[in-house]
Amino acid sequence: MSARFRVGMSLAQACQDIGYKGEIGYQTFLYSNEPEIRSLLMFLVEKLPRERAEVSDQPTGKSVVLQRAIAAVIKAQLAVPWLPSNCRLPLFDETQCPGALHSFHVQSLSLPHCSKGPGKKQLKEVMDYQRYILPPVTAQFSRHTSVLASILEQHIAELSAAQEWDNEWNSQGLLSRLTPQDYHCRKLTRMHKRIKEQLHSATLTSPESPLSRLCSTSDLSELLQAFRCSDHVLTKGTHFTHTQKFTFTQEVAAMTSSIPTGHQSENDIQLCQQEELTLLQQQFHQLCSDVNQLAVDIKHMSVPYTQVLDELKQNELGNSEKEEKIQVKKKTIDLLPDADSNLLKLQVLVEASAKRVVNLASQWEKHRAPLIDERRRLKEICSNQDLESSRKLSEIKTLHDRIRVSTEEAKKKEEIYKQLVTDLENLPQDLSRSAYTQRILEIVSNIKKQKEEIKKILSDTKELQKEINNLTGKLDRTFAVTDELVFKDAKKDESVRKSYKYLAALHENCNQLIQTIEDTGTILREIRDLEEQIETENGNKTVANLERILDDYKAIRQENSALAAKVRDG
Amino acid sequence: MVSLLSGLPVTDCVKLCHRVVDGLCGRDPPCRADYSSTWSLEEWLELLNSLTAFFRLAVGNNSSDEVVLAGLSGVGSSHAEAVLSVLRARRDEIRRALLDRTNSISSATLQDFDWQLKLALSSDKISSLHTPLLSLSLDVRENTALRPVTMEMNREELNTLISSLEAANKVVLQLK
Numbered sequence: 001m002s003a004r005f006r007v008g009m010s011l012a013q014a015c016q017d018i019g020y021k022g023e024i025g026y027q028t029f030l031y032s033n034e035p036e037i038r039s040l041l042m043f044l045v046e047k048l049p050r051e052r053a054e055v056s057d058q059p060t061g062k063s064v065v066l067q068r069a070i071a072a073v074i075k076a077q078l079a080v081p082w083l084p085s086n087c088r089l090p091l092f093d094e095t096q097c098p099g100a101l102h103s104f105h106v107q108s109l110s111l112p113h114c115s116k117g118p119g120k121k122q123l124k125e126v127m128d129y130q131r132y133i134l135p136p137v138t139a140q141f142s143r144h145t146s147v148l149a150s151i152l153e154q155h156i157a158e159l160s161a162a163q164e165w166d167n168e169w170n171s172q173g174l175l176s177r178l179t180p181q182d183y184h185c186r187k188l189t190r191m192h193k194r195i196k197e198q199l200h201s202a203t204l205t206s207p208e209s210p211l212s213r214l215c216s217t218s219d220l221s222e223l224l225q226a227f228r229c230s231d232h233v234l235t236k237g238t239h240f241t242h243t244q245k246f247t248f249t250q251e252v253a254a255m256t257s258s259i260p261t262g263h264q265s266e267n268d269i270q271l272c273q274q275e276e277l278t279l280l281q282q283q284f285h286q287l288c289s290d291v292n293q294l295a296v297d298i299k300h301m302s303v304p305y306t307q308v309l310d311e312l313k314q315n316e317l318g319n320s321e322k323e324e325k326i327q328v329k330k331k332t333i334d335l336l337p338d339a340d341s342n343l344l345k346l347q348v349l350v351e352a353s354a355k356r357v358v359n360l361a362s363q364w365e366k367h368r369a370p371l372i373d374e375r376r377r378l379k380e381i382c383s384n385q386d387l388e389s390s391r392k393l394s395e396i397k398t399l400h401d402r403i404r405v406s407t408e409e410a411k412k413k414e415e416i417y418k419q420l421v422t423d424l425e426n427l428p429q430d431l432s433r434s435a436y437t438q439r440i441l442e443i444v445s446n447i448k449k450q451k452e453e454i455k456k457i458l459s460d461t462k463e464l465q466k467e468i469n470n471l472t473g474k475l476d477r478t479f480a481v482t483d484e485l486v487f488k489d490a491k492k493d494e495s496v497r498k499s500y501k502y503l504a505a506l507h508e509n510c511n512q513l514i515q516t517i518e519d520t521g522t523i524l525r526e527i528r529d530l531e532e533q534i535e536t537e538n539g540n541k542t543v544a545n546l547e548r549i550l551d552d553y554k555a556i557r558q559e560n561s562a563l564a565a566k567v568r569d570g
Numbered sequence: 571m572v573s574l575l576s577g578l579p580v581t582d583c584v585k586l587c588h589r590v591v592d593g594l595c596g597r598d599p600p601c602r603a604d605y606s607s608t609w610s611l612e613e614w615l616e617l618l619n620s621l622t623a624f625f626r627l628a629v630g631n632n633s634s635d636e637v638v639l640a641g642l643s644g645v646g647s648s649h650a651e652a653v654l655s656v657l658r659a660r661r662d663e664i665r666r667a668l669l670d671r672t673n674s675i676s677s678a679t680l681q682d683f684d685w686q687l688k689l690a691l692s693s694d695k696i697s698s699l700h701t702p703l704l705s706l707s708l709d710v711r712e713n714t715a716l717r718p719v720t721m722e723m724n725r726e727e728l729n730t731l732i733s734s735l736e737a738a739n740k741v742v743l744q745l746k
Contacts, residue, residue, distance in 0.1 A: 067700065125656075128659065129659035129660065
């Protein structure tokens with residue numbers, strides 16, 4: 001009992017906290033009657049948050065739709081009873097047998113369009129191969145399950161490569177203002193340089209290896225060629241191959257060794273050959289170490305050799321300078337005997353050359369001015385073009401962005417549209433709109449009728465009011481007139497005075513009468529109101545409720561006393 | 571030895587060579603049962619090895635037609651022509667296969683991958699989970715042996731994986 005009381009009180013408290021103004025207590029929930037609960041529920045429904053209704057109008061998210069679909073499928077699958085594998089229909093085999101799931105494995109494909117270069121003429125052999133021997137894609141696999149996976153993989157790889165190139169070209173390639181081929185070339189050369197540096201640094205760390213002499217080669221392809229050449233050397237000496245970690249070196253070694261030269265079965269010959277082989281190998285090792293020693297010696301010697309070469313060059317330079325000086329001095333000594341005339345000649349020569357220099361300078365100026373103007377003009381044009389091209393570049397970029405944004409928007413809208421369509425299909429179809437509209441129209445017409453009636457009644461009451469007002473006005477006026485007439489006569493006549501008194505009394509009495517009639521009217525109305533109230537209260541069954549509450553009170557007291565007794569006993 | 575090819579008519583020889591190249595490029599190699607009447611097992615293996623090595627060498631060294639024909643001096647001229655035509659037709663493909671081999675220079679390379687997206691609807695503790703899980707399985711080739719690696723990731727782990735892979739892809743793009 002007390003638990004029920006507590007729950008009811010907490011519910012009532014919650015309703016009051018929300019703002020319910022009517023009478024409410026635990027009895028409202030325990031001993032409910034129709035009107036109270038009705039008003040309470042109406043209030044609560046009104047209090048429900050509005051947003052939720054709007055949210056439900058919004059298209060439900062894709063994930064929600066998906067999850068619903070998954071839940072439906074799983075529910076359906078769970079509803080299917082499990083059967084031993086022999087009794088299974090092929091329909092359920094897929095969901096109840098986990099072994100049927102294939103893994104996704106990829107094999108490489110041979111597709112004709114891969115080998116087709118743009119504008120490159122195809123070889124006749126390639127055409128023949130593609131026409132007569134290349135099997136169709138579906139026949140290129142040993143297992144059928146990998147067909148789809150391989151084709152998908154191939155297409156995705158090509159697609160993503162094209163997309164990445166597109167992205168890169170739009171972001172960096174356009175800014176570099178090169179054609180795609182030039183851009184490619186530049187990137188390739190840059191990468192070659194980097195690889196070369198890496199290889200150089202790698203070979204420098206092991207200076208005793210013969211590869212260090214490759215450092216001087218300039219081009220990557222030359223370097224690689226050198227590697228390849230040295231591979232053939234290296235395959236003979238096994239201790240060099242161990243130091244080299246490049247797998248393609250090993251590959252080549254494997255290839256060369258995988259072409260064996262015939263098969264000899266006789267043991268003697270094999271033994272002989274083995275001995276010979278070991279001998280030769282020893283000799284070879286000896287020779288190798290000799291070669292190494294010699295290489296080191298050469299290296300040691302090369303340093304002083306270059307020094308000596310430098311010294312020689314310097315000495316030669318000094319010699320030629322000195323020879324020039326000696327020649328000038330010889331000429332001056334030859335001119336010394338006839339000094340004056342020679343001086344004059346020299347002066348004339350100097351003047352002439354000075355004049356010539358001035359002349360040339362003026363000519364140069366003449367030529368220079370238009371050229372400089374031309375240069376300025378061209379520079380201006382150049383800068384203008386630069387500006388324009390950068391402007392256009394930015395425009396192109398913004399256009400790209402806009403294209404991307406609008407495609408995204410279009411995608412989103414399409415998705416929303418699809419979702420809405422699925423939602424629409426999922427909606428129950430049997431509800432007809434026309435029934436609803438008809439009912440609404442009926443209700444509207446009813447309301448209109450009621451409005452007209454209310455208007456009629458209002459006009460009636462207004463007319464009555466008017467009549468009453470008219471009558472009271474008439475009464476007042478007639479009373480005033482008679483009062484005046486009687487009052488005039490009353491001064492002259494004694495009997496009339498009496499009648500005047502009666503008149504006044506009559507008027508007063510009539511007023512009182514009207515007052516009482518009005519009072520009775522209001523009282524009657526009050527009585528009616530009260531009766532209505534009583535009826536509603538009767539409907540509430542207050543007395544019964546009170547009795548019940550009293551009973552509850554007694555029950556709770558009994559429980560309490562019983563509990564107290566228990567506690568005391570315990 | 572390549573000279574063993576002479577035991578086969580020219581048209582069959584072309585077919586065989588194409589199948590050998592198929593095997594070199596990662597598809598099915600020729601089947602011995604088709605040729606068991608022509609060669610013994612030993613001869614067959616030898617022929618297969620030498621043919622494969624021959625194709626690899628010819629494409630890897632970018633040899634000219636004369637060099638190739640010189641290498642095929644042991645077989646008849648019509649057979650040599652057939653092998654040469656196969657080589658010319660499939661040069662690009664063999665070259666790509668060799669490049670792939672060189673690319674997988676590291677000790678472990680990714681051969682293939684597969685993924686499955688799973689939706690965990692509930693667990694033993696929580697009645698409604700709705701957590702997507704991705705199980706990723708990688709086929710890693712380690713010294714010619716395939717090793718499967720399987721892992722399961724939730725959304726955050728997958729995001730970190732994808733972002734690191736994207737960073738790696740950026741580096742690769744610079745090399746393309």
